[in-house]
Amino acid sequence: MKIHEYQAKGVFAKYGISVPRGRAAKTPDDAARIADELGGRAVVKAQVHAGGRGKAGGVRVVESAAEAAEAAEALIGSTLVTFQTGPEGVPIGSVLVEEVVDVETEMYVGMAIDGSAEGVVAIASAAGGMEIEQVAEQTPEKIISVAVDPVLGLQPFQGRKLAYGLGVADSLNRPVAALMSALYRLFEENDCSLVEINPLGVTADGRVLAMDAKIDMDDDAMFRHRDIAGMRDVSQEDALEVEASEFDINYVKLDGDVGCIVNGAGLAMATMDVTHAAGASPANFLDIGGGADEEKVAKALEIVLKDANVRRVLVNIFGGILRCDVAARGLVMASERMRGKMRPMVARMLGTNAEEGRETLANSGLDVVLVDDLNQAADAIRKAR
Amino acid sequence: MSILVGRETKLMVQGITGREGSFHALRCREYGANLVAGVTPGRGGQMFDGDVPVFNSVEQAVAETGADASLIFVPPPFAADAIVESADAGISVIACITEGIPVMDTVRVVRYLKGKATTLIGPNCPGVISPGESFKMGIMPGHIHLAGRMGVVSRSGTLTYEAVGQLTDLGIGQSTCVGIGGDPVNGSSFVDILRMFEDDPDTDGVVMIGEIGGSREQEAAEFIAQELTKPVAALIVGQSAPPGKRMGHAGAIITGSAGRASEKVKALDAAGVSIIPAPGEIGVTVQQMMSGR
Numbered sequence: 001m002k003i004h005e006y007q008a009k010g011v012f013a014k015y016g017i018s019v020p021r022g023r024a025a026k027t028p029d030d031a032a033r034i035a036d037e038l039g040g041r042a043v044v045k046a047q048v049h050a051g052g053r054g055k056a057g058g059v060r061v062v063e064s065a066a067e068a069a070e071a072a073e074a075l076i077g078s079t080l081v082t083f084q085t086g087p088e089g090v091p092i093g094s095v096l097v098e099e100v101v102d103v104e105t106e107m108y109v110g111m112a113i114d115g116s117a118e119g120v121v122a123i124a125s126a127a128g129g130m131e132i133e134q135v136a137e138q139t140p141e142k143i144i145s146v147a148v149d150p151v152l153g154l155q156p157f158q159g160r161k162l163a164y165g166l167g168v169a170d171s172l173n174r175p176v177a178a179l180m181s182a183l184y185r186l187f188e189e190n191d192c193s194l195v196e197i198n199p200l201g202v203t204a205d206g207r208v209l210a211m212d213a214k215i216d217m218d219d220d221a222m223f224r225h226r227d228i229a230g231m232r233d234v235s236q237e238d239a240l241e242v243e244a245s246e247f248d249i250n251y252v253k254l255d256g257d258v259g260c261i262v263n264g265a266g267l268a269m270a271t272m273d274v275t276h277a278a279g280a281s282p283a284n285f286l287d288i289g290g291g292a293d294e295e296k297v298a299k300a301l302e303i304v305l306k307d308a309n310v311r312r313v314l315v316n317i318f319g320g321i322l323r324c325d326v327a328a329r330g331l332v333m334a335s336e337r338m339r340g341k342m343r344p345m346v347a348r349m350l351g352t353n354a355e356e357g358r359e360t361l362a363n364s365g366l367d368v369v370l371v372d373d374l375n376q377a378a379d380a381i382r383k384a385r
Numbered sequence: 386m387s388i389l390v391g392r393e394t395k396l397m398v399q400g401i402t403g404r405e406g407s408f409h410a411l412r413c414r415e416y417g418a419n420l421v422a423g424v425t426p427g428r429g430g431q432m433f434d435g436d437v438p439v440f441n442s443v444e445q446a447v448a449e450t451g452a453d454a455s456l457i458f459v460p461p462p463f464a465a466d467a468i469v470e471s472a473d474a475g476i477s478v479i480a481c482i483t484e485g486i487p488v489m490d491t492v493r494v495v496r497y498l499k500g501k502a503t504t505l506i507g508p509n510c511p512g513v514i515s516p517g518e519s520f521k522m523g524i525m526p527g528h529i530h531l532a533g534r535m536g537v538v539s540r541s542g543t544l545t546y547e548a549v550g551q552l553t554d555l556g557i558g559q560s561t562c563v564g565i566g567g568d569p570v571n572g573s574s575f576v577d578i579l580r581m582f583e584d585d586p587d588t589d590g591v592v593m594i595g596e597i598g599g600s601r602e603q604e605a606a607e608f609i610a611q612e613l614t615k616p617v618a619a620l621i622v623g624q625s626a627p628p629g630k631r632m633g634h635a636g637a638i639i640t641g642s643a644g645r646a647s648e649k650v651k652a653l654d655a656a657g658v659s660i661i662p663a664p665g666e667i668g669v670t671v672q673q674m675m676s677g678r
Contacts, residue, residue: 084629115569115599115636119492137642150489150496191487193569194640220635221487223462250633265567265633266541269596269622270664276625277663285626287633290484291405318543318550320526321405350550351526374547374665 001217002049003231006096008213011190011228015182017197018209022098026076028069034097035068044071045096049236051131051214052082058092061100068097086255091235101209103201107166108132109180110196111187117147120187122154122180124162128199154184168202175208190228191221240303247299248289256281257311258381259304259343261297261331263288263322270374271316278378283310292322297330298337305334305341312384314377315347317357324349324357332364346371346380387515387561388536388581388588389478389504390454396522397422397446397476399467400458401433409458409482409524410434416527417519422446424455443474456512456522457481464508465490468572472503479572480522481507488635491570498572505572509634511542511564517587523564525549533558535671536582538575539594540567540634544622544664548592551668557675560588567634569598575605583613590616590675592667593658597623598636600643606652616678618671620661621649 003011006024013019021038024047025031035042046058053059058080060071072095081089106128114121123145127135135142144165146158159177168176179200187195194216201211222229234242244251250265258275262268265287272282284307288300304310317327327349335342345368349357361368369380396413400406401423411434414420422440423433429441440446443455455476459467464483471479486508498505506513512523517532525546531553539545545564552559563578565571575593582588591613595602602621609617624646626632628639639645654660661670 112640113488113492113569115571115601116604118495118570133641150492188489191489193488218488218635220461220485221489224487252630252632254627262543264541264543265637266539266544266594266596266622267547269626269632269637270544270547270620272625273622274664282625285630285632318546320543320546321408321524351529351546373551374663378663378665 001219001222001232002236003215003217003228004047004049004233005045005213006047006094007231008215009210011186011215012210012213015186017179017182018207019213020098020101020209020211022096024094024096025072026094028072028076031072031095031097032065032069035062036065038097038099040064041100042068043098043100044068044075045098046075046080046092047094047096048080048090048092049233050080050082050084050090052084053080056080056082058082071095093233093235101201101203101211103199103209103211104204105168105202106199108135108198109162109183109200110194110198111183112194114147119150120148120184122146122148122158122162122184124166126166132198148184153188154181156181169206171206172202172208179208190225191218192216193218240306244303247296249296249300249303250285250287250289251303252285253307254282254284255309256283257309259283259307259310259313260316261286261288261300261304261313262316263292263318267316267318271314274374274378275314275381278382280381283307288322290321294326294330294333297327298334301331301334302338305338305343310343312381313343313345314381315345316377317349319349319351319354319357323353324351325353325360328357328360332360332366335364335366342366344384345369346377346384348372348374348377387518388585389513389561389563390515390520390522391518392520394454394520395419395421395450395452397424397443397450397452397455398458399424399443399455399471401425401439402428402431403458406458407433412527413456413521416521418521421450422452443470443476447474447476452476454478454522457483459483461485461487465494468494468505469497472498472501476503479503479505480510480512481505481572482510482512482524484509486568488569491568495570495572506563507566507572509568510566511545513561513563515561516559525562529553530562531556531558533560534587534589535559536585536588536591537562538578538591539564540596540636541594544594547664548594548620548667552592552671555668555672557668557671560585567636569636574601576608579605579608579613583615588615590618590671592671593617593619595619595621595649596634596637597626597632597646598638598640598644602649603643603652606656606658609658610656616659616674618659618661618674619653620664620667621646621653622664
């Protein structure tokens with residue numbers, strides 16, 4: 001789960017990480033009031049769950065409260081398209097109005113779960129303000145990283161290693177090391193999956209400030225962080241993905257025209273790959289998940305068909321806990337509800353009660369081609385237009 | 386023979402009185418596993434399936450029955466505790482099926498297990514099966530497996546069944562199939578399991594199924610190039626997945642270049658692995674690989 005910059009900065013402040021003064025505003029009046037408190041000059045930043053806001057026109061420096069209101073008026077309620085959002089963009093529901101801080105140096109610090117390190121890895125780079133992926137690919141030597149022992153936490157020597165690696169002035173080594181310790185405590189105590197400060201700014205008078213803030217949470221730990229769970233902003237998520245999540249269906253919207261319905265994440269990715277290799281494009285990733293019944297399967301097909309891009313549907317069920325006959329009845333149930341919206345279907349069923357499942361589909365009157373294996377599925381999807 | 390488990394293994398199920406726990410405990414028993422105990426705190430003294438005693442703690446279960454392997458179905462908030470309880474009681478192999486354990490919990494558990502004589506498989510995995518030993522501790526459908534000499538290791542559940550199904554259809558049996566789990570941090574890695582297959586005299590080759598996210602497939606490639614003498618065929622799924630989107634498994638998300646399917650395939654190819662070109666070609670690729678030897 002992602003949270004907004006202003007929310008992340010609120011969490012930062014609780015851990016003693018300095019951020020520019022400012023607050024979020026939902027209306028132009030609020031924005032004007034906050035700018036006024038800051039002395040008029042301010043930066044107005046669109047709050048969306050996507051990077052690349054600056055280049056997309058989502059960050060504006062204003063010189064007065066009136067200008068702040070104008071900027072907020074233009075941004076709130078509009079849609080921001082950045083290189084991370086896709087052409088449809090994301091709606092701007094609020095802006096962060098902050099003091100303008102002149103920084104001399106911009107750096108990058110971040111933390112993430114790393115499978116190979118079996119824990120959290122802290123990363124720092126003197127190349128702030130840039131996409132860290134780009135830095136990693138072009139100048140990997142500019143990235144310093146340390147793996148944190150979950151028992152000990154981030155140790156002072158590791159904080160110093162990162163600080164020295166960043167090449168900050170001697171007087172800043174301690175504050176930067178302390179900031180990294182605080183960031184790790186924040187990461188661990190809140191079950192984050194990613195935390196980034198990009199850029200981390202240093203001012204002429206030696207203050208270290210988080211100019212931007214990104215926190216992604218571990219969805220699976222939200223049960224013990226009700227406060228943060230309450231920060232979820234579904235307006236930033238795809239509507240179909242939100243609907244699917246309510247039914248505990250793993251659905252990710254993509255931009256092709258083959259709706260995929262599969263049980264199991266690995267098999268779902270494999271099915272997308274098969275679709276792709278057949279010269280078609282998957283409209284979605286969909287894993288029905290464990291413990292599915294007829295209703296859940298029906299819901300899965302309904303969600304897939306609600307995507308207007310879907311022209312054909314590929315079903316791939318390996319029956320185990322989920323029996324094929326149950327899956328088939330769910331599909332037929334949904335097709336009755338979605339009358340008129342049904343699309344040609346290719347179905348492959350294997351494992352528990354596969355025969356019964358295939359029979360149910362064959363006798364349903366649906367436009368369905370039954371196939372035995374993934375290669376046949378690819379052929380059939382190519383023909384189903 | 387097989388890796389991790391076998392005919393002699395004494396199986397215990399944590400969470401045996403729950404819906405999934407009881408269902409799968411019965412399936413494992415039917416398949417031939419020696420189910421000696423169940424554990425559900427507060428349900429000690431009950432019997433499961435007629436003659437399997439249920440205990441309040443793993444410690445009691447081990448003391449009374451000599452259980453040495455544990456299959457865990459405990460809900461996510463309590464699963465880490467269940468794993469540590471088993472390790473503390475001296476259980477040698479744990480397969481944790483539970484999906485949705487907070488990653489930081491797994492991080493702490495995996496750290497705790499360092500230097501201990503306990504192997505954790507999972508979490509968020511289908512478990513372990515050794516058809517020739519008539520032993521299964523997991524949720525995979527037993528009937529699709531065939532006793533034989535190919536090892537299978539995978540991050541996925543149903544895709545592993547797909548692979549096994551294709552192998553069995555061609556008459557290629559399996560020594561042991563291990564699902565290491567779809568989370569970002571796992572108890573056992575590809576390298577851990579590949580090393581066991583290398584040392585197993587009854588495994589002739591390995592099928593490895595990886596996916597996007599992380600860089601553990603690249604570690605496996607390095608290990609294969611340097612130490613593995615047995616042939617490996619590998620499939621990497623998620624070639625068509627866009628970066629930054631989590632494909633169901635918490636670990637299946639491309640966050641860096643190493644996480645891309647193409648990078649993983651490149652590393653494995655360079656290590657001399659037989660690359661399985663498409664998910665429908667698992668069986669035939671393995672057949673070709675093994676017939677050339």
